[in-house]
Amino acid sequence: MPTESGSCSTARQAKQKRKSHSLSIRRTNSSEQDRTGLPRDMLEGQDSKLPSSVRSTLLELFGQIEREFENLYIENLELRREIETLNERLAVEGQAVDGAELSKGQLKTKASHSTSQLSQKLKTTYKASTSKIVSSFKTTTSRAVCQLVKEYIGHRDGIWDVSVARTQPVVLGTASADHTALLWSIETGRCLVKYSGHVGSVNSIKFHPSEQLALTASGDQTAHIWSYAVQLPTPQPVADTTQVCGEDEVECSDKDEPDVDADVSSDCPTIRVPLTSLKSHQGVVIAADWLVGGKQAVTASWDRTANLFDVETAELVHALTGHDQELTHCCTHPTQRLVVTSSRDTTFRLWDFRDPSIHSVNVFQGHTDTVTSAVFTVGDNVVSGSDDRTVKVWDLRNMRSPIATIRTDSAINRINVCVGQKIIALPHDNRQVRLFDLSGVRLARLPRSSRQGHRRMVCCSAWSEDHPTCNLFTCGFDRQAIGWNINIPALLQEK
Numbered sequence: 474m475p476t477e478s479g480s481c482s483t484a485r486q487a488k489q490k491r492k493s494h495s496l497s498i499r500r501t502n503s504s505e506q507d508r509t510g511l512p513r514d515m516l517e518g519q520d521s522k523l524p525s526s527v528r529s530t531l532l533e534l535f536g537q538i539e540r541e542f543e544n545l546y547i548e549n550l551e552l553r554r555e556i557e558t559l560n561e562r563l564a565v566e567g568q569a570v571d572g573a574e575l576s577k578g579q580l581k582t583k584a585s586h587s588t589s590q591l592s593q594k595l596k597t598t599y600k601a602s603t604s605k606i607v608s609s610f611k612t613t614t615s616r617a618v619c620q621l622v623k624e625y626i627g628h629r630d631g632i633w634d635v636s637v638a639r640t641q642p643v644v645l646g647t648a649s650a651d652h653t654a655l656l657w658s659i660e661t662g663r664c665l666v667k668y669s670g671h672v673g674s675v676n677s678i679k680f681h682p683s684e685q686l687a688l689t690a691s692g693d694q695t696a697h698i699w700s701y702a703v704q705l706p707t708p709q710p711v712a713d714t715t716q717v718c719g720e721d722e723v724e725c726s727d728k729d730e731p732d733v734d735a736d737v738s739s740d741c742p743t744i745r746v747p748l749t750s751l752k753s754h755q756g757v758v759i760a761a762d763w764l765v766g767g768k769q770a771v772t773a774s775w776d777r778t779a780n781l782f783d784v785e786t787a788e789l790v791h792a793l794t795g796h797d798q799e800l801t802h803c804c805t806h807p808t809q810r811l812v813v814t815s816s817r818d819t820t821f822r823l824w825d826f827r828d829p830s831i832h833s834v835n836v837f838q839g840h841t842d843t844v845t846s847a848v849f850t851v852g853d854n855v856v857s858g859s860d861d862r863t864v865k866v867w868d869l870r871n872m873r874s875p876i877a878t879i880r881t882d883s884a885i886n887r888i889n890v891c892v893g894q895k896i897i898a899l900p901h902d903n904r905q906v907r908l909f910d911l912s913g914v915r916l917a918r919l920p921r922s923s924r925q926g927h928r929r930m931v932c933c934s935a936w937s938e939d940h941p942t943c944n945l946f947t948c949g950f951d952r953q954a955i956g957w958n959i960n961i962p963a964l965l966q967e968k
Contacts, residue, residue, distance in 0.1 A: 618964050619908075619919050621926070622943050623662045623956040627655060631929075631950035634677040634760075634887065637937040638685075642705045645946060646687060647954050648675040654689050655741075658705050659943055659956060664741045665703040671695070677760040681767045686748070688770055690761040694754050696772045697747035698784060751782045753789050762805045764812070764826070771812050773803035779814045781826070793824055795834060802846040802887060813855055815844035821857050823869065837872050839865055846887045850911065856897055858885035864899060866911050877913040887933040891945075894938070894961050898945060900931035906947050908964070916964050919947070919957060927951050 521528060630651035637659075638644045644665060645657040654675045656666040668675075673692030680687055685703075690696045751761075756776035763770055764781075769790065773779045779793040779800060798817035805812050810826040821844045823835040837847075842861035849855055853869040854876075864885055865875035883903035890897050896916065899907045904927045906919040920926060927949040935946045943956035 618917055618960045620958045620960075621920065621955060622958050623659070625655075625657045625662050625954040625956070626952070627664050628653070628952045630674075631952060632932060632948035632954055633674070634933045635935045635946045635948040635954050636678045636680055637935055637940070637946065638680040639682050640680070640685060642703060643937070643940060644703055644705075645954065645956070646678040646680060647948055648678040648689060649952075650674040652691075654678050654687065656687075656701060656703060657954070659937075659940060661706050663706055665705075666701045667741055667743045668697075668699055668701075669743055669745050670697050670699060670747050673757070676758065677762075679762050681763055682765070683767060686767075688761050688763060690758040690772060692757045694752070694756060694758060694774075696751040696758050696761040696770065696782075698749040698751070698770070699744055699747045701744065749784065749787050751780075751787055753780050753782075753792075754778070756799070759800060760803045762803055762812075764805050764810060765808055771803050771805060773800040773814055775799040777816075779803055779812070779824075781812075791826075791832065793822075793834075795822060795836075796820070801843060804846070804848045806849045807892070811849070813847045813849065815847045815857065817843040819844060819859075821847040821855075823855070823872075835869075835872055837867060839867075839875055842884075845885060848888060848890055850890045850895065851892050854911065856888060856890055856911070858888040858899065860884040864888065864897065864909070866913070877911065879909050879913045879915075881907065886931065889934045889936055891936040891938060891961075894965070896936075896959075896961070896964070898934035898936065898947075900934045900947060900949075902930050904929060904931055904949070906931055906934060908959070917959075927953070927955065 523531070625645065625647065628647065628649040628651050630649055632647050632649045634648040636646045636648075638646065643659065645659050646654060647657065648654050652669065652671055652673060652675060654668040654671075655664050656668075657663065658665055668687070668689065671689065671691040671693050673694075675689050675691050677690045678687060685701055686698055687701060688696060688698050751770065751772060754772065754774040754776050756774050758772050758774050761770060761772045768784055770782050770784055771779055771793075772782065777794070777796050777799060780789055781791040781793065782788065783790055793812075793814065796814065796816040796818055800814055800816050802815045803812060812824040812826065813821055814824065815821040819838070819840045819842060821837050823837065825833045825835075837855070837857070840857065840859040840861050840863065842859050844857055844859050847855055847857040850866075855867045855869060856864060857867065858864045862881050862884055864879040864881070866877040866879075867875050879897075879899075881899065881901065883901040883905065886900045886902065888897055888899055890911075895911045897909045897911065899909065901907070904921065906927075908916040908918070910916060927947065929949055929951040931947055931949040933948050937944050937946065943958060944961070945957040945959050946954055947957070948954040
């Protein structure tokens with residue numbers, strides 16, 4: 474009788490196993506709906522406090538997880554069968570490999586190599602699958618909490634600072650390297666006023682606490698106080714932009730920057746002469762702010778000093794010296810006569826003017842690189858951000874060490890704190906904006922996609938807690954400012 478060779482027998486066994494496996498897969502696919510349908514019906518029948526849309530999303534995600542693990546299980550079985558087939562071939566045809574009998578050690582080495590490949594493939598597949606599922610869940614959450622509402626486009630160079638007026642009518646102000654400051658209607662995105670009194674980059678803008686006055690700092694070594702009068706246009710319906718919000722990282726070139734209409738700022742009234750010019754610095758004035766009450770203003774400069782001015786007379790009241798390198802920012806307390814200045818010397822200083830006869834200073838050391846900004850919060854806290862990629866929360870009553878530290882993956886620019894809700898907005902060099910609470914817990918990241926979000930470095934952020942549509946604004950070196958709606962109750966609930 475004719476006999477089958479070893480190789481033919483092995484081929485037939487492999488063919489039968491593949492056929493059996495294909496039948497197994499068909500049976501699995503045909504019964505998948507029956508198996509997953511029962512838990513879904515049971516879950517839908519149960520009482521739940523979750524909204525129907527959230528439950529539907531969760532059920533879909535859990536279904537994806539089940540399908541991914543089932544595919545992994547099937548692939549695992551197939552790979553194990555291939556390993557068994559390989560071991561059988563090595564056992565039967567071992568002498569024909571290289572003319573010598575393979576030792577048990579060599580067989581074990583080959584089997585171990587196959588097992589290692591299997592393990593690596595399973596790990597790679599698992600990570601890819603779970604990453605996709607988690608990413609989709611994060612994107613859904615981000616869309617529900619943070620939504621882009623309006624873009625403010627009209628500057629011809631990067632925007633260094635953004636601020637919101639504290640009096641009616643509430644307008645948005647931006648300061649740009651194109652030597653201008655613009656005031657915007659928050660609802661329509663229309664430019665209302667253009668200030669062109671500076672001959673250098675406009676590095677910051679702040680609104681008077683009770684009057685329609687703006688304070689701008691410039692690279693021309695001055696700070697200007699100028700008056701504005703605006704009439705808000707009729708609001709237009711806000712476009713729905715939630716369908717393209719997401720957290721996808723997209724590499725964008727300079728060609729992707731927003732197109733600037735040449736008539737955006739030329740059609741609005743232009744102010745060319747300030748009411749008051751504050752002069753005394755010997756270098757770039759990088760920031761300026763109003764003291765509580767609005768009768769005095771403080772400026773910070775690259776000449777390593779900060780100056781306190783009388784607004785009515787423009788006279789220098791105090792020269793604040795002590796920093797070893799250029800200043801980067803200054804900020805005033807909303808209710809007390811306190812000033813905080815930050816510097817490239819890795820420190821920030823607290824200046825106390827509550828006693829008219831004397832002012833004291835405290836030095837805070839804790840960063841290892843430039844302190845890009847330091848701002849006040851409610852109570853006795855200060856939050857500082859640095860190029861060392863950290864944000865620190867300090868208690869003014871104990872400045873030895875921070876009470877919270879936030880570590881990030883990119884340098885941090887001008888931060889801002891939502892005083893009422895105690896939420897910190899962190900603009901980054903890497904185009905991201907992240908939200909944290911004062912205890913250092915990360916709450917959210919503003920969505921970014923190929924069509925939305927900043928395309929270059931984000932320079933500054935500003936909260937507007939009372940505005941019904943936009944409550945957070947950001948600006949960047951992509952020449953645009955963006956208004957966001959942050960669902961703060963939902964944000965804190967997720968926390």
